[in-house]
Amino acid sequence: MKTITIGGKAGDGIKAAGKLFANILSQLGYYVFVLDDYPSLITGGHNFNKISFDKKPIFSHYKETDVLIALDKKTIDKHKKELKKNGIILYDSNSFSYKGAIGIPAQDFVKEVGGIKIMRNVALLGALSYALGIDFKIVKSVLKKVYPEKADKNIVIAQKGYTFAKENVKQILRLKKIGKPKEVMSGNTAIAYGAVRAGLDIYIAYPMTPATSILHYLAKNSQKFKLKVVQPENEISVINMALGSAYAGAKTMIGTSGGGFALMNEALSLAGMSETPIVIVECQRPGPSTGVPTYTSQADLNFVLNAGHGEFPKVVIAPGTNEQAYYKSAEALYLAWKYQVPVILLSDKHLSESLKTFEVKNLKKVKIKTSNGGKNYKRYLITKDGVSPIAFPGTKDSVVKASSYEHDEFGITTEEPEVVKKMQQKRLRKMKAIEKEVEKLEAVKVYGKGKNVIVTWGSSIGAVLEAAKGLKNVKIVQIIYMLPFPKKSVEKHLKNAKKIVCVEANATGQLANLIKLNTGIEIKNKILKYDSREFEPIELLNELKRWLK
Amino acid sequence: MKLDTYAEITWCPGCGNFGILTSVKNAINELIKEGIPKEKFVIASGIGCHAKIVDYINVNSFYSIHGRVPPTLTGIKLANKDLVAIGFVGDGDIYDEGISHLIHAAKRNTDITIVVHDNGVFALTTGQFTATSPKGFKGKSTPKGSIENPLNPIKLMLVSGATFVARGYAGKPEHLKELIKKAVKHKGFSFVDVLQPCVAFNNTYNFYNKKVYDLNAEGHDTSNFEQAMKKADEKEKIPIGIFYETQAQVFEDHFN
Ligand SMILES: Cc1ncc(C[n+]2csc(CCOP(=O)(O)OP(=O)(O)O)c2C)c(N)n1
Ligand code: SF4
Ligand SMILES: [Mg+2]
Secondary structure, eight states, rough: OOEEEEEEEETTTTHHHHHHHHHHHTTTTTTEEEEEESOOOOSEEEEEEEEESSSSSOOOSSSSSEEEEEESHOOOOOOOOGGEEEEEEETTTTTTTOOSOOOOOOHHHHTTTTGGGGGHHHHHHHHHHHHTTTOOHHHHHHHHHHOOTHHHHHHHHHHHHHHHHHHEEEEEOOOOOOOOOOEEEEEHHHHHHHHHHTTOEEEEEEEOTTHHHHHHHHHHHHHHHHHHOOOOOSSHHHHHHHHHHHHHHHHEEEOOOOHHHHHHHHHHHHHHHHHHOOEEEEEEEEOTTTOSSOOOOOOOOHHHOOOOOOOOOOEEEOOSSHHHHHHHHHHHHHHHHHHEEEEEEEEHHHHHHHHEOOOOOOOOOOOBBBBBOOTTTTTTOOSSSSSSOBTTTTTTOOOOOESSSSSSSSOOOOOOOOOHHHHHHHHHHHHHHHHHHTTTTSSEEESOOOOOEEEEEHHHHHHHHHHGGGGEEEEEEEEOOOSSHHHHHHHHHTTTOOEEEEEEEESSOOOHHHHHHHOOOOOOEEOOOOSSSOOOOOHHHHHHHHHHO | OOOOOOOOOOOOOTTTTHHHHHHHHHHHHHHHEEEEEEEEEEEEOOOTTTTGGHHOSSSEEOOOTTTHHHHHHHHHHOOOOEEEEEEEEHHHIIIIITTTHHHHHHHHSSOEEEEEEEEESSSTTBBBBOOOOSTTBBBBBBBTOOOOOOOHHHHHHHHTTSSEEEEETOOOOOHHHHHHHHHHHHHHHHHHHEOOBBBBBBOOOOHHHHHEEEGGGTTTOOOHHHHHHHTTTTTTTTEEEEEOOOOOOOOOGOOO
């Protein structure tokens, strides 16, 4: 396992460099994980990416670094202490000078080809590629793929960095092709792509970090995906528009963060009452309120579980890795339409915006049985499992009435207590059917065997899986379905544990509380992180060792 | 065609909503006769006395929530632009709670029709002032009279980019029916503010009966924006009819 850290100011192309290098490594067949760390500003500040890679699957970045790439001096000052014993520092010697580090005249190379300042990152990546013993052909092909329009200049700049390094930098690795190229995707891209492959028709969102990149990705690819992408005036409009389009038959997803989700609550309840299918992606960031907008947190679990006034069936799924994001997004769409309920896909900044390699398999399109309506069609027909046949407006000879009011089977408002009770029971029966279905799905994922158990959820699974490489006799239990809660399965895995530790990125142990509520099992050992930053494997390992001693 | 449902109509006797209901049913019936299949109609409503109208008309409907009809209808058109989407909203509903949606729907020029049951009061919550209540309006929350000036919905919609802007009166159902038909046939965002007496909290029948006149009968040029803005300011006499009408590309047509 090796780690590259690349840092500079916002506007220096740090994220682009991280993505580019992740693609180079994955092209060679390596498994890669990239953390993108940036403050809430557009120019200046300090951004960095950590690119960790290995021959075996990797689930987190690491802090300790083998190569530090610095586009400004601050990067060296901040990250020098993370450098491993034989680690090297490469930096742009046209911008500053630093003793004991290897200067690359990146700005000169950019000027020589008439490039723009941001291309310094490519000059340094050229030098880095040489230092890691990567064949330049690979660098070239990746540049062509990532920058189809601007490839030429970038290739020349990278080549200059590479050639310069040949004379001035000692190769510290010789990375050869070790396997098939892999896809590199952010959690948000995986969510978007999973939904598209499952048959998404419309995506609607108002920009809010860390959900915005779903909107950007889908808007950019809307033609290719035959998708309609809309940015309305606010989140209240987003969800109501989505309920309108779903009512009219279009598979619709929306995305936001905690603040935007708060605005959507009234209409979430409308989705429950009107039985309109919808997938809501909630990408958590640290609150309360505006909080720490570009960093990570897992503190909205209670909020989403309890969101929406009244009692109605809903599903909350919290994927933890990028591949889970891909599959669970498709699953969310499936469940929403099969049971005509709102499904919340709960992500967080660390999952949404970190890149990871994974194998993208094909997904089945969600197919639902629709009704042909007819003269006697009843949108809210009472059935055994509570699911009524769904028809859409425009169906011949049919009247499709949806309502926010309590209604009878046809959809007309009612205040009759017997009907109110029957309809409430009908809707809640769907939850029983969903519980049964979820038993067949991967609601809990268990890794390894052992007497001690680490329980976790969401993106924290990444650091836990890496930390566990340094532990013996531990079983990891990742809870993916928060609602319906996979009670039996969680009970089974926790019941006979010698010690249980719960790892989550919030201050009050929300998952631990949820487990207690559902199973009665009280978890006393909690590793909670609420400084707005994600877990790091080595730091976490040290803490885990203390608890599991 | 009978468009009634079995729902019991619970409006107060004499409510202006009856006039609107008659106009709407007649308009839909005539449009069906003119060739629009009945199943293509989708109506939606907010929350308030006005909103009950969706229960009383036997076509597809989405009984939405307070203030959110424009996005609901926009979503419906996004999914299926062959549908004919008409929204019934209240003045509190759309000039207070949901005003941002109204402005943006006009700006987008979504091909929907918005009919406002403008009774100048929050009726279903038993009588508070709304954005169109006159200054000095004595409601339960403003016992000494409202201290705010009302806004001018016609001007608001004109400057927001609405491509069909009209005002009707619940006391003139035949005229209102014609307006609604034209609004529905107009391709683009159609806005009809309907003066609606509320016999319980704001009985304006006498006031409007004396004041309204048909501006189209007096040769108003509906293609003249400035003229429309001027007409929208008239207070001594109250013009009803089409203020402004123009053509522009429709929101949902931008999508494949
Ligand atoms: C979010 C929300 N806030 C408040 C209400 C309570 N409410 C119900 S009807 C209404 C006023 C309706 O006034 P208007 O839209 O003018 O309709 P009218 O009853 O006059 O037809 C209000 C405030 C609500 N249903 N939802
Ligand atoms: S309160 Fe007013 S608006 Fe409501 S039904 Fe009665 S008269 Fe009509
Ligand atoms: Mg009103």
